[in-house]
Amino acid sequence: MAVWALGLNHTTAPLDLRGRFAYAADQLEPVLHGLRSTLNRRPETAIVSTCNRTEIYCAGDLGDRERTLDWLANSGGVSPALLRSHAYALEDGQAARHAFRVASGLDSMVLGEPQILGQMKDAVRAAEAAGAMGTTLNQLFQRSFAVAKEVRTSTEIGAHSISMAAAAVRLAGQLFEDIGQIRVLFIGAGEMIELAATHFAAKNPKSIAIANRTLERGEKLAARFGADVMRLADLPSRLHEFDAVVSCTASTLPIIGLGAVERALKVRRHRPIFMVDLAVPRDIEPEVKGLEDVYLYTVDDLAGVVQTAQASRQAAVAQAEAIIDAGVQSFMHWMDQRDPVRGVVPLIQQLNAQTDEWRALEIARARKLLAKGENIEAVLEAMSRGLTQKMLHGALAELHSADAEHREQTTEAISRLFLRRER
DSSP states (O other): OEEEEEEEETTTSOHHHHHTTOOOGGGHHHHHHHHHHHSSSOOEEEEEEOSSEEEEEEEEOTTHHHHHHHHHHHHHTSOHHHHHHHOEEEETHHHHHHHHHHHTTTTSSSTTOSHHHHHHHHHHHHHHHTTOOOHHHHHHHHHHHHHHHHHHHHSSTTTTOOOHHHHHHHHHHHHOSOGGGOEEEEEOOSHHHHHHHHHHHTTOOSEEEEEESSHHHHHHHHHHHTOEEEEGGGHHHHGGGOSEEEEOOOOSSOSBOHHHHHHHHHHTTTOOEEEEEOOSSOSBOGGGGGSTTEEEEETTTTHHHHHTTSGGGHHHHHHHHHHHHHHHHHHHHHHHHHSGGGGGHHHHHHHHHHHHHHHHHHHHHHHHHHHTTOOHHHHHHHHHHHHHHHHHHHHHHHHHHOOHHHHHHHHHHHHHHHOOOOO
16 A cells, blocks of 8 residues: 655645635535545545645555546646646655645745644545545544644744734735724635734724625624624625725635726725735636736735745754654654565565566577477476576575675575475
8 A cells, every 4th residue: 555645736836726626625525525436446535725735645556646636637627737747746755744744834835834734634524524534544644743743842943934814914014004094804704814804903903894605604703803794795885995805715716806896996096905815716806916006915925925034944944854754754664564565565576577587588498499399398397497597596696605604694594485395
């Protein structure tokens, strides 16, 4: 059994391509059922999907990896060749290392950010609910969480991190002289919006409003910040009221279109609007960015802002990587103990290849002799002798060349390998 990961993230694929493969938390279970039904051996499977990455982790036969890529490409409506040019495929130790780095925040756009750990735990719960989680993947993820905890408690990797939400507030502060004088609208009621609202609320804006598809959930979040609540259907008619808009929903289509923003600007007499689209796929049509009085930022645009705080944490990366190295070694040792054959597979393959080569040579020689009319018994005798000589050559050479110190050990090993008695 092999462990492997197939995915794409913010370093390998642009935002709009990542958006094609983004799955909301409530989609993961049916998506897992759909994926596993297309695979021959139904491997253990889990899917991690965030605004920055979509990754499929499997424990099973490597032959399913290409089928998984084809399935993923089809689900996103792109060609396998296009997806392959932006995806990465990792196996065994590399897959484990990647999972540990992701859980520890080392592979995130914001170095050390903690949200990814919760998202990975959500992925495990979805896989368990779908009946797709087995012993091997469970070990991989539980060890990922343990490594992440050690990294966060033993290093400064997460110190002074600037989240996407904090970066949004920083950018708003560059546009507006006083955030205390602006009206802010948050679209959605998930974890990212809650985090963004917390950061903005700390600056005491003039007003806060929450727009959400489900009013009950929006009201619950609004109560924390003394905010107003509105329906998504009211957005087009009320967009002009807000100076800053932060959106992050699970919608598969944009919620705010170019026309709605143009009408809002007209009512505002072209007073600027600050907009942050934290959703993948996008909540705000990309054409909005071209409007003169709109300052629109996506998750990828915020990358430069969050990078400014990373220099002070780079010294902790080496320490975190050492913890991850130890975790990978431990996991691979567990894999080898569970399947002892894994550790000797390359040697077994080499032995099989070598003996196949010898067999082919002796068969070819025997056929030539038979074609010349040689006696069949003599040919079979020569072929068997040729095979045994080839098989014994290495062992006999070791016996003749071994010094006194190692001859006893060599003799014992060769006796055990070649002088076995059939029971």
